[in-house]
Amino acid sequence: MDFSESFRQNFIQDDRWKYLANGLRTTLIITVFAVIIGLFLGFIVAIIRATYLRTKKMLIPDLFCRLYLTVIRGTPVVVQLLIIYFVIFGSVNISKTVVAIFAFGINSGAYVAEIVRGGIMSIDVGQLEAGRSLGLNYRQTMVHIIMPQAVKNVLPALCNECIVLLKETSVAGYIAIDDLTRGGDIIRGITFAPFLPLIAVALIYLFVVILLTKLVGVLERRLAANDRR
Amino acid sequence: MKMNRLFAGFSMLALSAVMLTGCGGPPPNPVHSVDDLKGKHIGVQLGTTGDTLASDLEDTNVEKYNKAADAVQALKQGKIDAVIVDLETANAFVDKNDDIMVLDEEFADEEYAIAVNLENEELRDELNGALQALTEDGTLPLIKANYEGDEKGQHPYEIKTGISRPKGILTMATNAEFPPYESYDGKLIVGFDVDMMNAVCDYLGYELKIDDMQFNSVLPAVQSGKADVGVAGLSVTPDREKNVLFTDNYAVTHQVIVVRRK
Numbered sequence: 001m002d003f004s005e006s007f008r009q010n011f012i013q014d015d016r017w018k019y020l021a022n023g024l025r026t027t028l029i030i031t032v033f034a035v036i037i038g039l040f041l042g043f044i045v046a047i048i049r050a051t052y053l054r055t056k057k058m059l060i061p062d063l064f065c066r067l068y069l070t071v072i073r074g075t076p077v078v079v080q081l082l083i084i085y086f087v088i089f090g091s092v093n094i095s096k097t098v099v100a101i102f103a104f105g106i107n108s109g110a111y112v113a114e115i116v117r118g119g120i121m122s123i124d125v126g127q128l129e130a131g132r133s134l135g136l137n138y139r140q141t142m143v144h145i146i147m148p149q150a151v152k153n154v155l156p157a158l159c160n161e162c163i164v165l166l167k168e169t170s171v172a173g174y175i176a177i178d179d180l181t182r183g184g185d186i187i188r189g190i191t192f193a194p195f196l197p198l199i200a201v202a203l204i205y206l207f208v209v210i211l212l213t214k215l216v217g218v219l220e221r222r223l224a225a226n227d228r229r
Numbered sequence: 230m231k232m233n234r235l236f237a238g239f240s241m242l243a244l245s246a247v248m249l250t251g252c253g254g255p256p257p258n259p260v261h262s263v264d265d266l267k268g269k270h271i272g273v274q275l276g277t278t279g280d281t282l283a284s285d286l287e288d289t290n291v292e293k294y295n296k297a298a299d300a301v302q303a304l305k306q307g308k309i310d311a312v313i314v315d316l317e318t319a320n321a322f323v324d325k326n327d328d329i330m331v332l333d334e335e336f337a338d339e340e341y342a343i344a345v346n347l348e349n350e351e352l353r354d355e356l357n358g359a360l361q362a363l364t365e366d367g368t369l370p371l372i373k374a375n376y377e378g379d380e381k382g383q384h385p386y387e388i389k390t391g392i393s394r395p396k397g398i399l400t401m402a403t404n405a406e407f408p409p410y411e412s413y414d415g416k417l418i419v420g421f422d423v424d425m426m427n428a429v430c431d432y433l434g435y436e437l438k439i440d441d442m443q444f445n446s447v448l449p450a451v452q453s454g455k456a457d458v459g460v461a462g463l464s465v466t467p468d469r470e471k472n473v474l475f476t477d478n479y480a481v482t483h484q485v486i487v488v489r490r491k
Binding site: 086090091093173174175176178182185186188189190191192193194 | 254255256272275276280292293294295299300302303306307308445448449452453468469471472473
């Protein structure tokens with residue numbers, strides 16, 4: 001079978017490209033919302049952790065945060081996904097996409113938390129003291145002095161985490177979500193030709209990641225505009 | 230402290246999510262015949278004939294799981310309304326789960342056969358010869374009797390020892406999620422297909438090596454030469470015949486609908 005014939009069989013016939021298009025849409029929906037949840041959770045956990053480490057306040061929340069980090073970072077995301085789908089939401093009929101968004105969001109939150117905490121801790125403690133001695137309270141110092149610098153420092157690592165998350169959603173097929181990877185699997189299941197569907201799926205992921213990297217690059221340049229040169 | 234209260238709220242939320250697990254049963258079974266499948270959520274195992282069949286039905290939502298067992302689990306929890314799967318596999322699941330049953334209606338017959346690489350007609354003919362000889366001398370019928378009917382478990386196949394295996398290793402690609410044809414028993418993969426292939430290898434002088442993989446990967450493994458044969462309760466379909474050679478069939482079965490009992 002030559003290339004054009006194989007291409008026709010894998011993508012054109014019976015509109016099979018739609019498996020990939022719909023899969024990409026699902027993958028993007030899951031990724032975008034999971035990133036939002038992940039950032040939200042991650043920032044909260046990071047601030048609690050950093051506050052405890054710097055001021056020794058909030059011991060109990062810090063304990064919970066450490067438990068969360070240990071459990072989530074200590075178990076594979078597929079297992080978490082299956083537990084959330086079959087155990088936690090076992091008898092509730094809830095959209096699988098929502099389940100996946102929660103699972104990947106909660107998972108990502110743990111990694112984001114440690115990235116952001118690293119960013120906060122990288123800002124010299126002298127800045128915190130300076131802010132406090134200028135009459136700002138702890139919250140104001142965090143919001144206006146520490147966080148803007150911390151976020152800028154961790155942006156590349158956060159971008160990295162988004163990329164990882166995007167690719168991690170490829171296991172969503174375990175709970176019968178037709179994501180991009182699964183779209184390719186379905187085509188493979190029909191045509192039994194492994195080459196083209198897999199290459200196509202890989203190229204689409206690659207394209208999305210390149211796009212994402214470019215966007216973050218633009219953001220970084222804008223944020224660097226007021227840096228010393 | 231404010232943050233403390235916020236955190237208490239979060240833990241309550243997490244706790245209530247966990248408690249959702251315990252409450253409420255699955256909804257009543259809405260499927261009583263093939264016609265009821267319209268508009269329902271049907272679970273299948275990705276790439277199986279049940280998948281093809283369900284995808285061909287009109288107005289249905291087909292949910293493709295990696296494992297038939299996952300589809301059955303989702304059915305029990307009320308996430309889907311029916312599962313389409315091979316008869317023997319369905320029976321194996323029903324045996325272990327009181328809350329599901331098989332509908333009497335059956336889809337068309339289908340035949341299981343061994344898949345070999347398109348270019349390997351020699352191996353296909355060899356296997357056909359072995360299957361025929363083993364059927365005639367009663368070995369295969371005895372293996373079959375070990376897995377279905379009244380004498381279940383009474384005729385386990387014993388691999389012959391002390392015979393020479395001059396032809397080397399025969400790699401069999403399978404998906405050990407498919408009782409009674411192949412499934413794990415402890416560390417071992419057991420089942421009808423395994424016993425049959427052991428008998429075939431004993432007869433032909435091969436040494437059997439079993440490679441467990443996703444069902445969806447079994448045929449590609451045979452096509453790419455990573456495995457010599459694919460034996461995974463593979464039904465012969467025109468689409469598959471374009472990509473692999475099939476031996477004579479060794480079992481005839483049908484797809485059935487599994488639903489909740491209540």
